[in-house]
Amino acid sequence: xxxxxxxxxxxxxxxxxxxxxxxxxxxxxxxxxxxxxxxxxxxxxxxxxxxxxxxxxxxxxxxxxxxxxxxxxxxxxxxxxxxxxxxxxxxxxxxxxxxxxxxxxxxxxxxxxxxxxxxxxxxxxxxxxxxxxxxxxxxxxxxxxxxxxxxxxxxxxxxxxxxxxxxxxxxxxxxxxxxxxxxxxxxxxxxxxxxxxxxxxxxxxxxxxxxxxxxxxxxxxxxxxxxxxxxxxxxxxxxxxxxxxxxxxxxxxxxxxxxxxxxxxxxxxxxxxxxxxxxxxxxxxxxxxxxx
Amino acid sequence: xxxxxxxxxxxxxxxxxxxxxxxxxxxxxxxxxxxxxxxxxxxxxxxxxxxxxxxxxxxxxxxxxxxxxxxxxxxxxxxxxxxxxxxxxxxxxxxxxxxxxxxxxxxxxxxxxxxxxxxxxxxxxxxxxxxxxxxxxxxxxxxxxxxxxxxxxxxxxxxxxxxxxxxxxxxxxxxxxxxxxxxxxxxxxxxxxxxxxxxxxxxxxxxxxxxxxxxxxxxxxxxxxxxxxxxxxxxxxxxxxxxxxxxxxxxxxxxxxxxxxxxxxxxxxxxxxxxxxxxxxxxxxxxxxxxxxxxxxxxxxxxxxxxxxxxxxxxxxxxxxxxxxxxxxxxxxxxxxxxxxxxxxxxxxxxxxxxxxxxxxxxxxxxxxxxxxxxxxxxxxxxxxxx
Numbered sequence: 254x255x256x257x258x259x260x261x262x263x264x265x266x267x268x269x270x271x272x273x274x275x276x277x278x279x280x281x282x283x284x285x286x287x288x289x290x291x292x293x294x295x296x297x298x299x300x301x302x303x304x305x306x307x308x309x310x311x312x313x314x315x316x317x318x319x320x321x322x323x324x325x326x327x328x329x330x331x332x333x334x335x336x337x338x339x340x341x342x343x344x345x346x347x348x349x350x351x352x353x354x355x356x357x358x359x360x361x362x363x364x365x366x367x368x369x370x371x372x373x374x375x376x377x378x379x380x381x382x383x384x385x386x387x388x389x390x391x392x393x394x395x396x397x398x399x400x401x402x403x404x405x406x407x408x409x410x411x412x413x414x415x416x417x418x419x420x421x422x423x424x425x426x427x428x429x430x431x432x433x434x435x436x437x438x439x440x441x442x443x444x445x446x447x448x449x450x451x452x453x454x455x456x457x458x459x460x461x462x463x464x465x466x467x468x469x470x471x472x473x474x475x476x477x478x479x480x481x482x483x484x485x486x487x488x489x490x491x492x493x494x495x496x497x498x499x500x501x502x503x504x505x506x507x508x509x510x511x512x513x514x515x516x517x518x519x520x521x522x523x524x525x526x527x528x529x530x531x532x533x534x535x536x537x538x539x540x541x542x543x544x545x
Numbered sequence: 546x547x548x549x550x551x552x553x554x555x556x557x558x559x560x561x562x563x564x565x566x567x568x569x570x571x572x573x574x575x576x577x578x579x580x581x582x583x584x585x586x587x588x589x590x591x592x593x594x595x596x597x598x599x600x601x602x603x604x605x606x607x608x609x610x611x612x613x614x615x616x617x618x619x620x621x622x623x624x625x626x627x628x629x630x631x632x633x634x635x636x637x638x639x640x641x642x643x644x645x646x647x648x649x650x651x652x653x654x655x656x657x658x659x660x661x662x663x664x665x666x667x668x669x670x671x672x673x674x675x676x677x678x679x680x681x682x683x684x685x686x687x688x689x690x691x692x693x694x695x696x697x698x699x700x701x702x703x704x705x706x707x708x709x710x711x712x713x714x715x716x717x718x719x720x721x722x723x724x725x726x727x728x729x730x731x732x733x734x735x736x737x738x739x740x741x742x743x744x745x746x747x748x749x750x751x752x753x754x755x756x757x758x759x760x761x762x763x764x765x766x767x768x769x770x771x772x773x774x775x776x777x778x779x780x781x782x783x784x785x786x787x788x789x790x791x792x793x794x795x796x797x798x799x800x801x802x803x804x805x806x807x808x809x810x811x812x813x814x815x816x817x818x819x820x821x822x823x824x825x826x827x828x829x830x831x832x833x834x835x836x837x838x839x840x841x842x843x844x845x846x847x848x849x850x851x852x853x854x855x856x857x858x859x860x861x862x863x864x865x866x867x868x869x870x871x872x873x874x875x876x877x878x879x880x881x882x883x884x885x886x887x888x889x890x891x892x893x894x895x896x897x898x899x900x901x902x903x904x905x906x907x908x909x910x911x912x913x914x915x916x917x918x919x920x921x922x923x924x925x926x927x928x929x930x931x932x
């Protein structure tokens with residue numbers, strides 16, 4: 254069944270006609286995603302040929318939705334225009350907006366997150382690789398060939414490449430869904446949202462949760478797991494050696510004073526009964542131990 | 546990007562928040578002249594170290610001087626001082642203010658709520674964390690709706706909740722304008738004071754700007770290049786000039802990888818192998834030959850580096866393309882230190898074959914992240930012993 258994204262998802266791409274948009278539209282189509290259109294006001298009415306399939310370009314999300322009944326949008330829109338693009342998707346009644354764009358100002362993320370929430374639109378990201386339900390649909394940039402077969406592990410992560418790493422190590426078991434929630438300080442979907450969805454998903458048996466330094470999302474997720482999650486959760490946290498006060502690649506990955514450390518997150522997760530691996534490989538081994 | 550106190554002061558001033566008269570200098574003699582202009586010989590002057598860290602007062606970085614001559618001596622003492630690892634390169638001289646009452650106000654990002662909140666207290670001057678711990682009821686936390694911001698009504702709600710006098714409300718509105726218009730992630734005034742003549746004055750301020758908003762904040766200018774006076778700063782400035790995501794650390798294993806999470810994880814694994822990482826360097830998903838060459842040249846120029854670890858997971862850019870990139874990069878720059886490469890993920894076997902077919906005496910491959918980190922750690926510690 255998977256979470257957030259299913260075989261029935263009809264996906265549009267905002268910013269499809271740009272270089273990144275085209276590249277990943279092609280990849281998403283190849284991995285089985287039902288892409289029903291793109292949005293670009295300057296190219297409205299055109300058709301784009303993608304590996305033999307003709308994808309219509311609409312002038313607005315509203316038009317795309319009316320013509321195709323799209324319910325998911327993947328956004329490859331430059332940072333300066335991302336806020337307006339997410340708000341447009343929410344206004345059109347899109348249920349899931351996946352914001353891949355990196356470098357969106359925090360004030361914009363705060364604004365579109367609240368705006369989407371009021372209109373019942375789930376936002377994933379920004380600054381994320383999106384999500385994949387292997388064998389069903391792929392909304393974003395996660396390479397589907399890492400773990401092409403569906404399985405029964407659910408994965409939620411702040412980091413794209415650590416998602417890929419864990420998917421690769423556990424490709425023989427397979428995943429129900431993998432959700433990259435993004436490394437920015439303000440994101441639309443949190444670890445907790447994904448944990449709750451995996452807990453409710455009958456096709457997920459075990460959850461892998463990947464965190465990193467910065468904020469206290471992992472600590473809050475740990476409290477949530479303790480109260481609400483009955484399925485086994487295996488964790489991993491990156492950034493034990495990160496110095497205080499330095500942003501480590503992701504805008505949100507920063508230890509401020511004594512808060513946001515990897516140690517505190519690991520301890521909180523372990524106190525909630527989560528086994529936490531010291532390396533990605535050991536984390537994968539903990540999953541295998543648990544499942545076999 | 547954190548601002549210095551004097552930069553925060555200028556911002557507050559521009560938005561109509563009252564601040565003390567002040568000047569910034571970087572020598573003792575300039576401090577004396579500035580102190581004279583500020584009337585130090587009549588009412589003294591405060592000399593404040595300009596460093597981007599808290600606890601300046603306790604460290605001796607904030608001192609009152611009785612007159613301009615004393616200000617020069619005090620400035621000389623403070624300049625060059627080390628405060629929590631930050632060298633003091635400049636001091637701000639400020640006119641003293643007769644304080645009647647001290648308050649605390651800030652707007653901070655509440656990640657959990659996905660928005661900004663106001664934090665306010667009638668007990669200013671101390672660390673707000675200490676007040677919050679000792680007397681949580683003395684600290685008000687009010688969420689701000691991003692669509693409306695801080696209106697008169699919201700400002701009144703904040704002052705009422707924190708027990709602040711009503712005339713702080715207009716200052717709260719101006720500080721919100723600073724946060725919103727300047728794309729700040731943090732605006733903190735501690736203390737905000739009432740002076741003997743009844744004015745509300747921001748006596749000290751902390752502002753953090755959102756680096757992601759640089760494209761629309763023309764006034765910020767270029768990113769403040771890190772101080773190049775030391776090796777750390779030189780390397781970080783060089784990396785920044787090449788557009789690389791680099792942080793200098795204290796160890797001896799140079800680390801290059803793709804993706805922030807994977808690189809952070811790689812640092813941890815190196816640490817677990819008994820060596821210390823020399824840097825964080827994320828070359829991103831693309832990992833092109835040029836970016837690889839740029840990354841290698843920065844890491845190789847770090848004298849602390851004894852060995853290199855290149856840890857790439859082939860996802861969007863598959864391993865064969867990354868291997869081609871490494872091979873081309875090694876044609877452009879001279880590899881002077883042992884390097885361990887781990888390629889895994891899409892087309893890993895083809896990528897490894899490409900590196901085998903283009904051998905380099907200092908390049909070794911390992912197929913796992915843990916194995917590669919172990920080897921890089923061994924190479925770093927053994928060359929350290931040999932040297």
